[in-house]
Amino acid sequence: MRATTWMGKTHVEVQDVPDPKILNSRDAIVKITSTAICGSDLHLYNGFIPTMRKGDILGHEFMGEVVETGPAVTRLKVGDRVVVPFPIACGHCGACERGLTSVCENSNPNAGMAEKIMGRSPCGIFGYSHMLGGYPGGQAEYARVPFADVGPLKIDDGIPDEQVLFLSDILPTGYMGADMCDLTRATSSRCGELARSGSSPSPAPDCSAPNGSSRSTGSATGSRWPKTKPAPPT
Numbered sequence: 369m370r371a372t373t374w375m376g377k378t379h380v381e382v383q384d385v386p387d388p389k390i391l392n393s394r395d396a397i398v399k400i401t402s403t404a405i406c407g408s409d410l411h412l413y414n415g416f417i418p419t420m421r422k423g424d425i426l427g428h429e430f431m432g433e434v435v436e437t438g439p440a441v442t443r444l445k446v447g448d449r450v451v452v453p454f455p456i457a458c459g460h461c462g463a464c465e466r467g468l469t470s471v472c473e474n475s476n477p478n479a480g481m482a483e484k485i486m487g488r489s490p491c492g493i494f495g496y497s498h499m500l501g502g503y504p505g506g507q508a509e510y511a512r513v514p515f516a517d518v519g520p521l522k523i524d525d526g527i528p529d530e531q532v533l534f535l536s537d538i539l540p541t542g543y544m545g546a547d548m549c550d551l552t553r554a555t556s557s558r559c560g561e562l563a564r565s566g567s568s569p570s571p572a573p574d575c576s577a578p579n580g581s582s583r584s585t586g587s588a589t590g591s592r593w594p595k596t597k598p599a600p601p602t
């Protein structure tokens with residue numbers, strides 16, 4: 369398949385790479401129909417995030433069609449359209465069971481590397497360095513999605529990709545930030561800034577929604593991250 373690869377600081381290339389395979393019974397393979405470039409990809413592009421390796425496949429905001437499932441996948445079937453959230457979560461660890469999927473304890477096999485560099489580790493994240501799991505990303509024709517029953521959101525036919533792609537990252541990230549800051553329509557210009565910071569260009573989320581509502585989205589951002597350490601993807 370073809371994929372966007374990180375080849376070094378300020379150097380990316382579209383290259384032929386091996387197709388992903390099912391490695392675990394809970395994996396699915398997704399044929400990607402839409403993908404995005406995040407502002408956080410600039411952290412990789414500009415060499416600010418350590419543990420990138422030449423040839424790593426970029427991309428953590430993508431959606432597509434399920435083309436293969438592992439034998440333990442029960443919620444998804446071939447042909448389903450899905451948006452894939454960038455945090456990879458097992459669904460069963462202590463963090464996941466408390467709804468803290470962005471700090472899943474099972475999806476980052478290189479957590480020790482992240483702890484050494486950043487002080488703590490988030491979950492594994494697609495296309496975002498080896499200290500965050502070394503998972504090939506979604507700026508590609510296909511991607512392997514671990515724990516496929518947990519993260520991916522099924523999308524009904526008839527809804528165009530452009531209306532749901534940003535559920536992979538930017539919309540929940542902006543929503544969570546707006547919620548944490550208690551933003552309202554009166555402060556909506558700040559909300560727009562929040563949505564754009566570290567993210568690809570996008571309309572601002574509806575700032576009226578978080579005000580007074582419970583938190584319903586999660587991402588690897590927020591106050592848990594040490595301010596003096598490298599920023600996580602958003």
Ligand SMILES: [Zn+2]
Binds near residue numbers: 464
């Ligand atoms: Zn977990």
Ligand SMILES: [Zn+2]
Binds near residue numbers: 406407429537538
């Ligand atoms: Zn992002």
